[in-house]
Amino acid sequence: MVSQAPARTNCFSGASAAELQSWLEQGGVDTNVxxxxxAKTVDDLFDEVSKQESILEFEGGKALRIVNVLSLHILNSRGQILFEDEQVLPDGRSRRRNVPVSEKMVVNEPWHVALHRAVAEELSSALPPDYEVTYYKDSYFLRTEYSSSMSYPGLLTKYVFHRVKAHVTGIPDGPFSTTEERPGGQLLTRWIWKAPPAQEAF
Structure with a gap:
């Protein structure tokens, strides 16, 4: 069972998307966009917070979104890293991604638990039933950065990245696609292999 995070007095704790919209606007976020x-909807953000995939709080009078992200660098036999190239949303919209396998972690979730969940949720449709995941413990790296979110414009986000490298058996060695059921239809994701930056090579 995932333990509860310590209470934060300045966190959003409302019970509806309407309350969240009001809270965001008080924090200087224009939700009209x-x-x-x-951009995702306020309902999407409320769903994310309800699932404990992010925390919203006021910092200096401004709304701040805090997200812990597993950045999983899956390696193939050539030392390349698997990158999410493009997403095609259920409504037909597409967006370029150019990121390794990434998964929002729930509050207090250990990174090694998130690792196995990420592989199952993101890649299982392209993997054999008996796939195995091996991660390199000495590759774990933690970093934090602040940036604007494309999904939630105007909402400053603090990203806490937990980066680790791993190998997954049975994964396709060339470009491939996966599908994931989402409200309104299927999410199609296209994956490619890319050489790692020089500073990340083994």
Missing amino acids: YGKGM
Whole structure:
């Protein structure tokens, strides 16, 4: 069982998306652009917070989103890293990604638990039933950065990245696609292999 995070007095703790919208606007976020273009909706953000995939709090009077992200660098036999190249959303919209396998971690979730969940959720449709995951413990690296979110414009996000390298048996050695059931249809993801940056090579 995942333990509860310590209480934060300045966190959003509302019970509806409408309360969240009001909270965001108090924190200086223009929610009129949410649900337009590539931006997600306030309902999406409320769902994320409800699932404990992020925490929202005020910092200096401004709304701040805090997300712990597993950045999983899956290696193939050539030492290349698996990258998410493109997503095609259920409504037909597409967006370029150019990121390794990434998974939002729930509050207090250990990174090695998130690792196995990420592989199962993101890649299982392209893997054999008996696949195995081996991770390199000495590759674990933690870093934090602040940036704007394409999904939630105007909402500053603090990303806490937990990076680790791993090998997955049975994974295709060339470009491939996966599908994932989402509300409204299927999410199609296209994957490619790319050489790692020089500073990350073994």
